[in-house]
Amino acid sequence: MNKANFRTLDLNLLRVFDEVMAERNLTRAAHNLALSQPAVSNALRRLREALGDDLVRRSRHGVEPTPLALQLWPTVRQALQQLRESLTPGPFDPAQAQDVFVLAMADATASKIMPRLVAILDREAPGVTLRVLPLTTRDPRGLLEAGEVHLAIGYFPGVLAELGATHLHEQVPRFLSRRLYEGHYVVAMRRDHPLARKPLMLDDYCAARHLLVSFSGRPFGFVDEALAAISRRRRIVLTVNQFFTAGQVVAASDLLTVLPHHFLSSTGHATELATQPLPIDVPRVHVDMLWHRQTEAVSAQRWLRDAVGRAVAQGAVVAEAL
Numbered sequence: 001m002n003k004a005n006f007r008t009l010d011l012n013l014l015r016v017f018d019e020v021m022a023e024r025n026l027t028r029a030a031h032n033l034a035l036s037q038p039a040v041s042n043a044l045r046r047l048r049e050a051l052g053d054d055l056v057r058r059s060r061h062g063v064e065p066t067p068l069a070l071q072l073w074p075t076v077r078q079a080l081q082q083l084r085e086s087l088t089p090g091p092f093d094p095a096q097a098q099d100v101f102v103l104a105m106a107d108a109t110a111s112k113i114m115p116r117l118v119a120i121l122d123r124e125a126p127g128v129t130l131r132v133l134p135l136t137t138r139d140p141r142g143l144l145e146a147g148e149v150h151l152a153i154g155y156f157p158g159v160l161a162e163l164g165a166t167h168l169h170e171q172v173p174r175f176l177s178r179r180l181y182e183g184h185y186v187v188a189m190r191r192d193h194p195l196a197r198k199p200l201m202l203d204d205y206c207a208a209r210h211l212l213v214s215f216s217g218r219p220f221g222f223v224d225e226a227l228a229a230i231s232r233r234r235r236i237v238l239t240v241n242q243f244f245t246a247g248q249v250v251a252a253s254d255l256l257t258v259l260p261h262h263f264l265s266s267t268g269h270a271t272e273l274a275t276q277p278l279p280i281d282v283p284r285v286h287v288d289m290l291w292h293r294q295t296e297a298v299s300a301q302r303w304l305r306d307a308v309g310r311a312v313a314q315g316a317v318v319a320e321a322l
Helices: 003-008 012-023 026-033 037-051 067-087 107-124 141-145 157-168 202-207 222-229 243-251 261-266 299-321
Strands: 056-059 062-065 100-105 129-134 151-154 175-183 185-190 209-213 235-240 257-260 273-276 285-292
Touching: 012 026, 012 037, 012 062, 012 067, 026 037, 026 062, 062 067, 100 107, 100 299, 107 129, 107 151, 107 243, 107 261, 107 299, 141 285, 151 299, 157 175, 175 299, 185 243, 185 261, 209 243, 209 257, 235 243, 243 257, 243 261, 243 273, 257 261, 261 273, 285 299
Parallel strands: 100 129, 100 151, 209 235
Antiparallel strands: 056 062, 151 285, 175 285, 185 257, 185 273
């Protein structure tokens, strides 16, 4: 770009360029910028004319950048970020804040995190309000994209695999994540269930009647995927969308269910339940928090993510002490 071009350049075009480079898709970039797609296309046309380069070309899944675009983007992105930080109000003051944060998580996750997170709020941010919505999907990106929640916490293996693939292709992902903790699942049943008296074998497990905790209502979970891989299946007669409900039902029936081990003490029926190891190998479950890239630099959101991380860490320290 020569000096004459820079003097006449509309710097708003650089915001469009940055968003298109991040998304590799004109429709998503237009949505993020609250512009129409023709407006984004027009901005790119003007920037192409100013720079004498195509910048991006149509591809099968959106657009692909030219070598010049890849060369310019890091400098443009850094400059825009510095400008945003200069124009953003002062740092988040939790003691004075009146913010409302919306989080999505399952009840088992909430039972582990929320008591200590509320204690942090009481000490540091008494004016802040938290709203916890039930997690109804293993892919909460739509909720984050729409701004319905600020943070989603749960087990999102498919989402994280896609984000990892995005990193491998040197693209900037729209969503970021942080590992919070790992856990494992156990088979839970009423204490006097016949299968509680001996080691649980795969044949007995498959022959039993099962309750499945399914956020989406789909009667097929990660245990069923593992069973299908070895040409086995189980009989699911009931699905519910809460681990708490599952604990109540199996404590008073012959059904088996699978619960996070850490959640047993939160069911209110721990003394009425017996547990057995799963008779099939399944991956350890990792719980992550997921957020939209647009909130990465927002100081209030950074404080929220830090508070959640501290709540989890405090819980881990207590568990080790026990």
